Amino acid sequence: MIRVSAGTAHVLGLREIKADADPTTAYLLNGEKCSNNCGFCPQARDSKDDGSHLSRIVWPEYDEDDVVNRLKSAKASGAMKRACIQFTLCNGSFDRAKSLAARIKNEVGMPLSVSLNVPSVDNARELIEAGASRVSIALDAANADLHTQIKGSSFDEKLKLIRQCITLFPGQISTHIIIGLGETEEQALKLISEMYNLDVSVGLFAFTPVRGTKLEKQSPPDIGCYRRVQIANYLLKHSIIAVDNLNFEDGRLTGINLPKSEIASALSSGKAFETAGCDGCNRPYYNERPGGTIYNYPRALNSDELARAIAESGLDI
Numbered sequence: 001m002i003r004v005s006a007g008t009a010h011v012l013g014l015r016e017i018k019a020d021a022d023p024t025t026a027y028l029l030n031g032e033k034c035s036n037n038c039g040f041c042p043q044a045r046d047s048k049d050d051g052s053h054l055s056r057i058v059w060p061e062y063d064e065d066d067v068v069n070r071l072k073s074a075k076a077s078g079a080m081k082r083a084c085i086q087f088t089l090c091n092g093s094f095d096r097a098k099s100l101a102a103r104i105k106n107e108v109g110m111p112l113s114v115s116l117n118v119p120s121v122d123n124a125r126e127l128i129e130a131g132a133s134r135v136s137i138a139l140d141a142a143n144a145d146l147h148t149q150i151k152g153s154s155f156d157e158k159l160k161l162i163r164q165c166i167t168l169f170p171g172q173i174s175t176h177i178i179i180g181l182g183e184t185e186e187q188a189l190k191l192i193s194e195m196y197n198l199d200v201s202v203g204l205f206a207f208t209p210v211r212g213t214k215l216e217k218q219s220p221p222d223i224g225c226y227r228r229v230q231i232a233n234y235l236l237k238h239s240i241i242a243v244d245n246l247n248f249e250d251g252r253l254t255g256i257n258l259p260k261s262e263i264a265s266a267l268s269s270g271k272a273f274e275t276a277g278c279d280g281c282n283r284p285y286y287n288e289r290p291g292g293t294i295y296n297y298p299r300a301l302n303s304d305e306l307a308r309a310i311a312e313s314g315l316d317i
């Protein structure tokens with residue numbers, strides 16, 4: 001059996017749901033409650049969630065053979081461009097990650113991201129050799145104190161592992177950064193810039209309070225803050241600016257040293273406000289309630305949405 005996000009189950013024809021946007025990556029989840037204890041995660045050891053959620057999404061369980069067969073069809077039709085498996089840390093999760101990676105590589109043949117708290121370079125190598133095209137080593141919290149406080153582990157050790165892995169496996173390492181955990185925009189963007197300089201891809205998330213987690217009462221990020229981070233993230237990712245082009249006051253992004261016409265041209269596609277991460281990853285409703293604030297657009301923006309997103313940033317651009 002394998003757990004599949006509700007949206008993925010819909011695209012694979014396993015479940016009917018009403019949705020404005022379908023996932024273009026097949027999101028899979030393996031494992032029971034995690035032995036880690038991240039304060040934002042419903043799968044965490046001490047979370048009071050019944051284990052059915054990851055972020056605000058539910059993940060029903062289906063027969064693995066059936067899911068693999070349906071993934072083949074979704075790849076053939078172009079409905080799914082990538083698979084992404086999130087593993088909680090529990091007994092046997094590493095061996096299961098390798099066997100599932102091999103199965104998806106050999107039987108489905110689509111790009112596969114594996115998100116697992118790998119403790120060493122050797123573990124990352126084994127996952128890549130088994131079939132993962134990318135291994136995601138999540139930093140999540142953008143500074144060392146928050147990392148210790150919220151994840152209970154060492155930020156510096158994680159950063160060191162990412163640096164070692166990207167040297168050995170160029171183009172195959174991703175990370176996740178969550179905005180709204182208490183970091184400043186400056187801390188987040190300096191870290192994001194460092195990741196791009198290393199050629200690590202960055203999945204950007206808006207903190208989402210989930211009932212039963214330690215951080216259930218914390219607010220999601222202010223939309224202005226998130227839009228500023230998205231804009232700078234996009235410009236950094238595409239090497240349109242370097243981090244030195246960003247001006248900060250008290251940790252907040254206040255300006256970008258680039259002619260306005262160049263910024264306008266770079267933002268005109270709206271892609272800065274679409275979900276950022278591995279190619280093909282759009283994560284519909286992962287951080288958003290239907291009808292609520294859209295942090296990450298899972299699809300192209302229309303012109304009104306684009307104008308609003310730029311205005312929400314509060315930047316004079």
Ligand code: SF4
Binds near residue numbers: 025084085115176203
């Ligand atoms: S960015 Fe998307 S596809 Fe990549 S590891 Fe994160 S959730 Fe998976």
